[in-house]
Amino acid sequence: MELGFLGGFKLTFEHLGRRRVTRQYPDEKKPKQPRQHGRHVLNRYEDGMEKCIGCELCAGVCPADCIYVRGHDNPPEHPVSPGERYGYVYEINYLRCIHCDLCVEACPTEAITESKLFEFSFTNRADAIYTRDELLVGDDGRPRRLPWEDWREGDDLHTSGWMRATSPSGAAAFEGEVQWSGELGYGVRVPEGGQSGRRDDEATGTRLLREVMEAHLVPDDIPFEHRGMRGRMERAKESAVKKRARVLAARRRRAELKVDQ
Ligand code: SF4
Ligand code: SF4
DSSP states (O other), X not given: OOOGGGGGGHXXXXXXXXXXXXXXXXXXXOOOOTTXXXXXXXXXXXXXXXXXXXXXXXXXXXXXXXXXXXEEEOOSSSOSSSSSEEEEEEEEETTTOOOOOHHHHHOTTSOEEEOSOOOBOOSSHHHHEEOXXXXXXXXXXXXXXXXXXXXXXXXXXXXXXXXXXXXGGGOGGXXXXXXXXXXXXXXXXXXXXXXXSOOOHHXXXXXXXXXXXXXXXXXXXXXXXXXXXXXXXXXHHHHHHHHHHHHXXXXXXXXXXXXXX
């Protein structure tokens, strides 16, 4: 009898005992990196003053021509920003934005940065044009959550998550030095590590690429302690923790829905 067709099952059986790489999106998401390019925010200083000075550099540098800014003189009695001027009109058209972050790079005051939120969509063009009111962080320094956005835990953490390189031009003298201003609600971020061992991944929220990608690595590239029975037990523990978190998140969402109704 011809049993060659059984060879067709080889691949299936080979993968039966392997770690599952499918994620239950959107309940379960991959961890986002601190420099994730998502929806923009306009930041405030720790005293609540707006960082934007209406200089229009971001609009000038934007390759997609999607930013519109108009500056205005600060009212002497009630200044909005510490500079002479502030951005009184600020719009970003998300039908055009390619999230290149050149605007973030160009901004002299770190007013415009990006959150980690990329799960947002609209059903009309007007909603796709975010205005100053929508982009500006609230009185607590947190981004506004608009009805068509899917914010999850951590998406708004350190909204100035995109940051300038800690070591400008690669100069070792600047490594480990904070290179950006304080942020309302978050204070001053810890300095991001450079090429040397002076990095604090836990504080900056950076996860090693190997850790995030392990499920996709060839066996030789997987750290020794993660292989074999010990690795399997670790993974089982990890997936139990994730499953529990998923269940709790689903319960929380159901409870929130009930409150909204
Ligand atoms: S991320 Fe790039 S495309 Fe989007 S607004 Fe900024 S400069 Fe323009
Ligand atoms: S966001 Fe920055 S670059 Fe753009 S107008 Fe405001 S201060 Fe200038």
